[in-house]
Amino acid sequence: MRRTWGAVRRPRTLAVLATAVCLVLAGATASTGAVHVQHASDRSVQAAQAVSSAPVSVGVTAVSPPTTAGRPTSPAPRPHRADAASRRPPTGRVVYLTFDDGPDPHWTPQVLALLARYHARATFFEVGSQVRDHPQAAAAVRAAGQAVGNHTGHHQRLTDLDATAMREAVLAGPRGTTCLRPPYGSVDHRVRALAAQLGLTIVLWNVETDDWAKPGVASIEQHLLHDVRPGSTVIMHDGGGDRSQTVAALRRALPVLAARGYRFEAVPGC
Known part of the structure; x- marks a missing residue:
């Protein structure tokens, strides 16, 4: 009977021992796997931190907007367009119209009539011989309230004259004015010195209509409408020849300039 019991008991003991060993091994494997998982997780966190802390390159296209010549290619904002009914002519715009070589009995009255129609003042640089x-x-011209400037006695180029002749030429111009426009715009240090001695201010221009050359009404009008800016001094002619083109261009341009908000005044001090 002992043998039979011993033979039966020994296998059960071995089975129990085998089960215990399996449980120990399973626990060890699970613990090792957990350690591996933790290490892998730590490595993932470290990698993510390394990426986030690395400097960003300027040339990375994923974060930089596309550019053309150093500027974003996004469309520019469209300009605001005011409703026609809400637009008003700009204020504070002044233009100085000037007329040379007169007075002329035919053309000067026509220029004066146009100026009166648009309540415009101008400056007439007159030649002494024409006045006489x-x-x-x-x-x-004076009765219309227009300003008068000196354009010498006989339209002489002052820089071609000696000191005596230059003085005589200026003194032969219109009296009662404080402004001098040297013919052809010819000025040097001698002309400036003489003007200062006589108490005259030299007045030139910055918008040339070329009307003296009779280039056509459209050309003169274009200069008036496209070259004039606030504060411009415009040179035209009411004498010295046929000024029909000047009168016609002025007739067209004055209402347009007035509608743009320009007002027409005499050159200050003249």
Whole structure:
């Protein structure tokens, strides 16, 4: 009977021992796997931290907007367009119209009539011989409230004259004015010195209409409409020849400039 019991008991003991060993091994494997998982997780966190802390390159296209010549290619904002009914002519715009070589009995009255229509003042740089030959036209300029400037006695180029002749030429111009426009715009240190001695201010221009050359009404009008800016001094002519083109261009341009908000005044100090 002992043998039978011993033979039966020994296998059960071995089975129990085998089960215990398996449990120990399973626990060890699970613990090792957990350690591996933890290590893998730590490595993932470290990698993510390394990426986030690395400096960003300027040339990375994923974070930089596409550019053209150093500027974003996004479309530019469209300009605001005011409703026609809400637009108003700009204020504070002044242009100085000037007329040379008169007075002329035919053309000067036509220029004066246009200026009066648009409540415009201008400055007439008159030639002394013309004033003497056409006193009524000269008187009409002053009666209309227009300013008068000195354009010498006979339209001489002052820089070609000696000191005595230069002085005589200026003194032969219109009286009662404080402004001098040297013919052809020719000025040097001698002309400036003489003007200062006589108490005259030299007045030139910055918008040339070329009307003296009779380039056509459209050309003169274009200069008036496209070259004039606030504060511009414009040179035209009411004498010295046929000024029909000047009168026609002025007739077209004055209402347009007035609609743009320009007002027409005499050169200050003249």
